[in-house]
Amino acid sequence: MTDVPDSEWRSRAEALVSTLVERGDLVSQHWRAAFTATPRHLFVPRVLRLVDGGYRTLTGDGPGSREEWLSAVYSDDSLVTQHKPHAGGYRLPSGEPLHVPTSSSTMPSLMARMLETLDVRDEHRVLEIGTGTGYNAALLCHRLGDHAVASVDIDPDLVDTARDRLASLGYRPALVTGDGADGVAEHGPYDRIIATAAVPEIPTAWIKQLAPGGKILANVRGNLAGGTLCLLTKEDDDEVMGRFLPMGGHFMWLRSDVDNPHGPDEHPVEPVIDREGSRTTTRLDPVDLDDDGFRFLLQLALRRVRAIGRGRQPDPVDGGDREFVLLAGSDRSRAEVLIEPEPDGLRRVAQTGPRRLWDTVEATALLWHDLGRPTPDEFGLVANNDTQFVWLRHRDAWHRWPLPLV
Ligand SMILES: C[S@@+](CC[C@H](N)C(=O)[O-])C[C@H]1O[C@@H](n2cnc3c(N)ncnc32)[C@H](O)[C@@H]1O
Numbered sequence: 001m002t003d004v005p006d007s008e009w010r011s012r013a014e015a016l017v018s019t020l021v022e023r024g025d026l027v028s029q030h031w032r033a034a035f036t037a038t039p040r041h042l043f044v045p046r047v048l049r050l051v052d053g054g055y056r057t058l059t060g061d062g063p064g065s066r067e068e069w070l071s072a073v074y075s076d077d078s079l080v081t082q083h084k085p086h087a088g089g090y091r092l093p094s095g096e097p098l099h100v101p102t103s104s105s106t107m108p109s110l111m112a113r114m115l116e117t118l119d120v121r122d123e124h125r126v127l128e129i130g131t132g133t134g135y136n137a138a139l140l141c142h143r144l145g146d147h148a149v150a151s152v153d154i155d156p157d158l159v160d161t162a163r164d165r166l167a168s169l170g171y172r173p174a175l176v177t178g179d180g181a182d183g184v185a186e187h188g189p190y191d192r193i194i195a196t197a198a199v200p201e202i203p204t205a206w207i208k209q210l211a212p213g214g215k216i217l218a219n220v221r222g223n224l225a226g227g228t229l230c231l232l233t234k235e236d237d238d239e240v241m242g243r244f245l246p247m248g249g250h251f252m253w254l255r256s257d258v259d260n261p262h263g264p265d266e267h268p269v270e271p272v273i274d275r276e277g278s279r280t281t282t283r284l285d286p287v288d289l290d291d292d293g294f295r296f297l298l299q300l301a302l303r304r305v306r307a308i309g310r311g312r313q314p315d316p317v318d319g320g321d322r323e324f325v326l327l328a329g330s331d332r333s334r335a336e337v338l339i340e341p342e343p344d345g346l347r348r349v350a351q352t353g354p355r356r357l358w359d360t361v362e363a364t365a366l367l368w369h370d371l372g373r374p375t376p377d378e379f380g381l382v383a384n385n386d387t388q389f390v391w392l393r394h395r396d397a398w399h400r401w402p403l404p405l406v
Pocket residue numbers: 102103104105106129130131132133134135136137152153154155158178179180181196197251252253254255256
């Protein structure tokens with residue numbers, strides 16, 4: 001553990017807090033105090049950075065990297081602290097195996113906004129899903145006292161390390177190794193559950209372990225639209241309901257196996273499709289896919305699809321090098337759209353596999369316009385023991401989409 005004198009980290013923590021306050025991420029005195037007093041460097045002794053096609057490890061002890069490490073730790077950045085090789089065996093241009101992040105310390109501004117949104121009161125008990133470094137658990141302990149905090153992570157090594165770090169600050173919250181989807185029944189019920197790993201639906205254990213009137217804050221998502229934070233309240237015995245928030249917050253998946261770095265339906269994507277399959281044209285500009293509201297609706301309409309990536313491929317007709325957008329389904333459905341239109345304004349589309357993915361994109365674009373181009377915060381979610389679905393504008397509205405989102 002690198003020794004960092006108080007004089008060296010406190011001013012950095014204060015500067016970070018000032019930035020978060022100026023931007024409106026931190027508002028309340030309680031959370032300002034927690035962020036100011038909590039030494040993030042204690043929880044992130046090692047940062048893994050992807051730089052120039054390879055990985056760099058920043059530590060306080062690394063030759064020449066102490067200043068870079070400290071600056072990273074007290075910056076408003078998400079810091080990857082653990083990763084595992086991609087199951088697809090992909091390699092970086094450097095030849096190193098491509099890794100998938102399996103733990104990180106969340107961006108402080110996102111953590112601040114989420115903690116403010118959580119609206120905790122002095123007497124509340126909180127469950128955190130995804131202990132990771134333990135930093136957020138430390139913030140919660142500062143705010144509520146360690147007796148009121150429980151946190152669970154699927155990775156036993158992370159839990160053990162977080163326990164030691166928290167103990168060095170005098171905190172002894174309930175730290176548990178297990179699948180966060182099961183919650184932590186033995187320390188509940190909870191007034192608040194905050195998930196720092198993403199879910200495609202609300203685990204029913206969370207609903208059960210929530211006190212009446214309690215709230216869940218989680219990134220509920222599929223593979224197409226990432227930053228969809230949802231705040232749900234338990235109004236009925238076994239039901240939570242609430243809205244997606246105007247603020248974004250993208251988390252790595254809650255995964256079911258500690259050794260598998262991938263989330264549900266995160267299949268490796270081959271960037272090649274068979275252009276001898278169906279060929280059509282489209283008036284829709286693939287750039288429209290970047291609109292948050294449209295992406296959100298598309299995620300509801302198009303399941304088991306990921307990687308709307310961009311790449312360059314030889315054109316199927318004239319062999320020229322063209323930029324395209326690719327959608328890839330886990331059932332090997334593929335749609336590829338050339339971004340540059342032809343002189344008649346139409347873009348070329350190739351689709352293969354059991355589903356015609358681009359046809360669904362076009363139908364969803366029409367629906368999105370018909371619905372008045374809703375933004376993500378116009379959607380809400382209801383979850384109980386029998387059903388979970390997303391609604392638009394009102395729970396009883398005609399349009400609803402079932403969960404899970406993968
Ligand atoms: C973004 S990190 C959490 C950051 C953490 N709150 C912090 O302050 O450092 C996500 C964490 O979720 C954990 N995780 C993934 N799947 C899980 C599961 N099924 N149950 C519990 N934790 C899980 C990962 O091991 C990882 O540490």
